[in-house]
Amino acid sequence: MANGNRGPSMHDVAARAGVSHQTVSRVLNDFPGIRPETRDRVLAAIDELGYRRNLAARALVTGRTQTIGMIGPEIPDIGPLSTLHGVERAARAAGLHTMMTSADPASESVREALDFLVGRGVDAIALVAQQRSVREALEGFDERVPVIHLLTGGDPAGAAASIDQRAGARLAMDHLLDLGHTRIQHVSGPPSYTEAQLRREEYGAAMSDRGLEPLEIIEGDWTTDSGFAAGSALDPTATAVFCGNDDMALGLIHALVTAGRDVPGDISVVGFDDTPASRHSLPPLTTVHQDFGAVGAWAVALMIAARDGLEPPSAELIAPTLVERSSTAPL
Amino acid sequence: MANGNRGPSMHDVAARAGVSHQTVSRVLNDFPGIRPETRDRVLAAIDELGYRRNLAARALVTGRTQTIGMIGPEIPDIGPLSTLHGVERAARAAGLHTMMTSADPASESVREALDFLVGRGVDAIALVAQQRSVREALEGFDERVPVIHLLTGGDPAGAAASIDQRAGARLAMDHLLDLGHTRIQHVSGPPSYTEAQLRREEYGAAMSDRGLEPLEIIEGDWTTDSGFAAGSALDPTATAVFCGNDDMALGLIHALVTAGRDVPGDISVVGFDDTPASRHSLPPLTTVHQDFGAVGAWAVALMIAARDGLEPPSAELIAPTLVERSSTAPL
DNA sequence: GGATCGGCTGGGACCGGTCACAGGCCCGCG
DNA sequence: CGCGGGCCTGTGACCGGTCCCAGCCGATCC
Numbered sequence A, B: 001m002a003n004g005n006r007g008p009s010m011h012d013v014a015a016r017a018g019v020s021h022q023t024v025s026r027v028l029n030d031f032p033g034i035r036p037e038t039r040d041r042v043l044a045a046i047d048e049l050g051y052r053r054n055l056a057a058r059a060l061v062t063g064r065t066q067t068i069g070m071i072g073p074e075i076p077d078i079g080p081l082s083t084l085h086g087v088e089r090a091a092r093a094a095g096l097h098t099m100m101t102s103a104d105p106a107s108e109s110v111r112e113a114l115d116f117l118v119g120r121g122v123d124a125i126a127l128v129a130q131q132r133s134v135r136e137a138l139e140g141f142d143e144r145v146p147v148i149h150l151l152t153g154g155d156p157a158g159a160a161a162s163i164d165q166r167a168g169a170r171l172a173m174d175h176l177l178d179l180g181h182t183r184i185q186h187v188s189g190p191p192s193y194t195e196a197q198l199r200r201e202e203y204g205a206a207m208s209d210r211g212l213e214p215l216e217i218i219e220g221d222w223t224t225d226s227g228f229a230a231g232s233a234l235d236p237t238a239t240a241v242f243c244g245n246d247d248m249a250l251g252l253i254h255a256l257v258t259a260g261r262d263v264p265g266d267i268s269v270v271g272f273d274d275t276p277a278s279r280h281s282l283p284p285l286t287t288v289h290q291d292f293g294a295v296g297a298w299a300v301a302l303m304i305a306a307r308d309g310l311e312p313p314s315a316e317l318i319a320p321t322l323v324e325r326s327s328t329a330p331l
Numbered sequence C: 001g002g003a004t005c006g007g008c009t010g011g012g013a014c015c016g017g018t019c020a021c022a023g024g025c026c027c028g029c030g
Numbered sequence D: 001c002g003c004g005g006g007c008c009t010g011t012g013a014c015c016g017g018t019c020c021c022a023g024c025c026g027a028t029c030c
Helices: A010-017 A021-028 A036-049 A055-062 A078-093 A107-119 A132-136 A165-178 A194-209 A224-231 A246-258 A292-307 B010-017 B021-028 B036-049 B055-062 B078-093 B107-119 B132-136 B165-178 B194-209 B224-231 B246-258 B292-307
Strands: A067-073 A097-103 A124-128 A147-150 A184-188 A240-243 A268-270 A287-289 A321-323 B067-073 B097-103 B124-128 B147-150 B184-188 B240-243 B268-270 B287-289 B321-323
Touching: A010 A021, A010 A036, A021 A036, A055 B055, A067 A078, A067 A107, A078 A097, A078 A124, A078 A147, A078 A292, A078 B097, A097 A107, A097 B078, A097 B097, A107 A124, A107 A132, A124 A292, A147 A292, A165 A184, A165 A194, A165 A240, A165 A268, A165 A287, A165 A321, A184 A194, A184 A246, A224 A246, A240 A246, A246 A268, B010 B021, B010 B036, B021 B036, B067 B078, B067 B107, B078 B097, B078 B124, B078 B147, B078 B292, B097 B107, B107 B124, B107 B132, B124 B292, B147 B292, B165 B184, B165 B194, B165 B240, B165 B268, B165 B287, B165 B321, B184 B194, B184 B246, B224 B246, B240 B246, B246 B268
Parallel strands: A067 A097, A067 A124, A124 A147, A184 A240, A240 A268, B067 B097, B067 B124, B124 B147, B184 B240, B240 B268
Antiparallel strands: A287 A321, B287 B321
């Protein structure tokens, strides 16, 4: 072991165990046909030396790193964060490792992140693609490494893992409509987000399905502040508001209550996300729960299939659920 | 380029540009003393071939991966998450890459995560060590890769980047005390967290510094639900509550209001974290803001110093600030 | 004019694993 | 007693970069 301070190598182990490096390799990779006694000697040597396999060397020859890359947004919202966390857990369960980097939605930045991960030799990439511009960055990206899209909302079929946004929006709207509301307004997220776009569309569809005229849509940016601002822009005849996410709903309620209106007495509010804060806001928020962990797990399944050249499992969206709390009431 | 489907190698580029692989390497690494004309030819060849350097090969010979590892908790709270995000950004700015894995606080799990990262050849590790048990996992971990602790609260000096918890707790307490409150109760996080421990101690210190007797401390688990539960365990004589974090404060306020008490009319509440939801909760929450991004940046500075064998910059804690909103009022 | 020197380039070993292949040994069989 | 065939093991090439060293060239110097 006369190599700098690099730690023992396979040859050192081999020498100590009195075998060849190849035998050590076989033990490490669980190859059959090794005499138990030999195997034990090798294992003992590994232990004594504190040997640890060098993955760079391994990756160099195999061309596989057993690592998947993840690209998330610069500003981490609860959704992407939870999803990537789900990916990480599912990957670890599958014996894979994860490497994460972030990128703002500009194509340039996404391309950079992609290049970085490909350069690191990841076997597949999970890309949070809530915004259309992120997906556009992939145009002409004909790399040999498969890319799975996350949280596209179910817009494009194909290699993507998402929550069914239309279904979620319909859940919220039907809840409000079933309570008797007809003047329902929508505070949406930025239209650059596919999810916001889909929730918007479904808002309109849900209204017209009941023969109702949609009210003007107020555009927010997902933050509590923008929800607060939306409060003063609300249609005075509205008796219910479907908010694009919980944070905006919280801000909106704050504005409403400040203006002397009672929630849900005067006006009902429903959110989207089921954040921790929504459980105990005043009033506790009726909202749509999304299982981000399931999205992550599904993404990993897709990546493994893609990596191994298998047919991808049939596309399937994760179904959201409605959580009824106290921010909504019958008209 | 007759190698499987591995993409072009340095030799392919060299052949195309009519130079040696060594010259290509020099161009790639910005070595001086290359004729501009030669350099351009190489660059052109790289571009035409879509060549990309194989980092596994590079890491194999240099022994450096230009990557830092991060270990976060299984359940991602806002603090660790924001901090790791800060590490990621600062690392990228320094030309380093990050690889993240998570571990539950059990020593076993932390050791595994450590081993994994060391095996991947990271140059340094940032470890979220809010809980004492996490730090204990490092006993006898004499690896050659430096480990920086995150969010220890400033308890142990040394290779750690944290926010000054004592100062933050003092900020919250002095605010309440200056408003004239004397019956102040504390809802703390789990004592296994150093941060919770430090906030607790400072609560007691702040009280006795003014000659006041501390009230019984209620123990929560950081969640809104535990804050809600704390609401019914509150000392009836308390006129103010210092909560260990915003989520618990939100749950507590919910319980209080449900029980018919007014915040801040009957009782003042201050939180800790400055989460997005706290800006527009009802009432908007007075809380302590922590600059997690700065912690991340500081951690990266420490890691670079450690990696290069430099003397670590003198230990310094990030100072929190008080954000006054509407959940507190004079007695 | 020959030696020296600096700018620029090439040749080969090496990092630490995996893979393909070639044995050595011992057994059973004819 | 010789030979084929498992079982188990060793040998050497190779992955794609970086590092060390040598060599070429023209210009400068004495």
